Amino acid sequence: MATHTNTILNLMIDYNGNDVRRINHTLKVFAFAQSIGRDESCDDRAQTIIEYASILHDIGLRKAEEIYSSGILKYHEELAPEIAKELIGDLEIDNGIKERVYFLIGNHHSYKKIDGIDFQILVEADLIVNMYEDDYNLEAIASVRQKLFKTKTGKALIDTMYLKKETNNESRQL
Numbered sequence: 722m723a724t725h726t727n728t729i730l731n732l733m734i735d736y737n738g739n740d741v742r743r744i745n746h747t748l749k750v751f752a753f754a755q756s757i758g759r760d761e762s763c764d765d766r767a768q769t770i771i772e773y774a775s776i777l778h779d780i781g782l783r784k785a786e787e788i789y790s791s792g793i794l795k796y797h798e799e800l801a802p803e804i805a806k807e808l809i810g811d812l813e814i815d816n817g818i819k820e821r822v823y824f825l826i827g828n829h830h831s832y833k834k835i836d837g838i839d840f841q842i843l844v845e846a847d848l849i850v851n852m853y854e855d856d857y858n859l860e861a862i863a864s865v866r867q868k869l870f871k872t873k874t875g876k877a878l879i880d881t882m883y884l885k886k887e888t889n890n891e892s893r894q895l
């Protein structure tokens with residue numbers, strides 16, 4: 722676990738307060754992102770960015786919902802970097818890592834902008850969780866897998882969790 726991961730997790734939970742559903746969503750995305758990063762052998766810098774960005778990726782939602790009645794998807798991206806700066810700006814984290822985290826959370830639904838393994842893994846982890854929380858049908862899951870998934874680990878997770886016909890206890894082939 723990267724140096725400030727636990728601190729940032731606690732800051733995220735404090736910020737979201739009694740919004741347990743959102744905290745749970747974030748914890749799920751974080752766990753998948755962290756695990757995919759490790760299984761894809763990301764270097765320390767990428768792994769750190771993946772952990773911090775996954776914890777903060779939806780930090781703009783609370784404010785976006787307060788201010789706007791529509792366009793939440795767009796606004797929660799726009800608001801996220803500023804809120805994240807308030808939360809982690811004073812932590813002793815390399816500036817390049819901070820800037821990359823702000824960029825990722827400010828663009829995490831803008832799939833055309835994916836420009837690195839950190840961005841890719843954040844998107845895959847969020848989608849894996851959203852497929853369940855937003856009740857995607859099998860067709861939609863297969864289509865998203867084909868269009869947006871690149872990592873072997875992310876694809877294997879989708880296959881195991883959603884696309885395998887019969888349930889079984891076989892472990893994943895990684």
Ligand SMILES: [Fe+2]
Binds near residue numbers: 778779797829830
């Ligand atoms: Fe989001």
Ligand SMILES: [Fe+2]
Binds near residue numbers: 750778779847
């Ligand atoms: Fe999310």
